[in-house]
Amino acid sequence: xxxxxxxxxxxxxxxxxxxxxxxxxxxxxxxxxxxxxxxxxxxxxxxxxxxxxxxxxxxxxxxxxxxxxxxxxxxxxxxxxxxxxxxxxxxxxxxxxxxxxxxxxxxxxxxxxxxxxxxxxxxxxxxxxxxxxxxxxxxxxxxxxxxxxxxxxxxxxxxxxxxxxxxxxxxxxxxxxxxxxxxxxxxxxxxxxxxxxxxxxxxxxxxxxxxxxxxx
Numbered sequence: 165x166x167x168x169x170x171x172x173x174x175x176x177x178x179x180x181x182x183x184x185x186x187x188x189x190x191x192x193x194x195x196x197x198x199x200x201x202x203x204x205x206x207x208x209x210x211x212x213x214x215x216x217x218x219x220x221x222x223x224x225x226x227x228x229x230x231x232x233x234x235x236x237x238x239x240x241x242x243x244x245x246x247x248x249x250x251x252x253x254x255x256x257x258x259x260x261x262x263x264x265x266x267x268x269x270x271x272x273x274x275x276x277x278x279x280x281x282x283x284x285x286x287x288x289x290x291x292x293x294x295x296x297x298x299x300x301x302x303x304x305x306x307x308x309x310x311x312x313x314x315x316x317x318x319x320x321x322x323x324x325x326x327x328x329x330x331x332x333x334x335x336x337x338x339x340x341x342x343x344x345x346x347x348x349x350x351x352x353x354x355x356x357x358x359x360x361x362x363x364x365x366x367x368x369x370x371x372x373x374x375x376x377x378x379x380x
Contacts, residue, residue: 183221185211190232195277199229199285199292230295233278238299240269244307248314255315256369259333262311266304267337267361276341305330312372321372329372336364 189211193202204225208215222228244262251258270276286293308330315321340360 182211182213182217186213186218186221186228187232187235190228191236191274191278194229194232194281195274198281199225199289204228226289226292229292233296233300236275237270237278238303240266241300241303241307245310248307248310255311255318255320256373259308259311259315259369259372260365262307263333263337263365264361267340267357271337271341272344272357276345279338279341280345305334308333315372319374320377322374324372333368337361340364 186207190202190207193207193210197206202225204218205215207228208218211218218228222231244265247261247265248258251261270279282293282296286296309326312321312324312326312329316323316326340357343355344357
């Protein structure tokens with residue numbers, strides 16, 4: 165009777181899937197453990213590969229973290245930028261779509277843990293903080309600001325300071341992320357994030373739209 169060959173290790177069977185598996189494993193590890201406490205051997209074990217295999221793709225933990233952010237968050241910003249460039253409807257509709265997409269794709273998912281991580285550990289890792297500020301925060305702010313500028317130019321929004329308004333729009337979403345994904349002394353478990361976002365966006369648009377205007 166012929167003995168079947170032993171199955172190959174997971175990392176030999178699925179070579180093409182290695183980078184994505186490593187990024188998924190790293191995301192989970194960073195969110196659960198934080199940046200400082202995450203070890204590359206734990207990421208490799210979680211992905212089902214050897215530590216040496218991980219080093220074939222990522223030079224160190226910092227580069228792995230950057231790859232996670234670029235894959236999941238920076239790419240989402242890029243997709244939103246494309247939406248803004250191609251959108252031909254009312255700027256209020258566009259702003260609603262961008263904010264809700266950000267919540268659905270980032271805030272309501274495991275990726276919110278990356279934002280928490282940066283808030284907690286940025287002071288200890290200034291190079292990572294600089295990277296995150298340039299590729300995520302500044303680019304995300306420019307995205308929101310571009311929608312506001314568009315609305316003013318098309319007379320769909322009242323004239324206002326778009327830099328200030330960008331901060332006004334992003335802060336409540338960040339707060340919702342913290343409430344939803346953190347244990348806080350105040351119990352926010354009864355809060356419906358979707359209802360919160362709808363109420364917040366409705367209030368924001370009420371202040372941005374010219375008198376008598378509305379968005380369907």
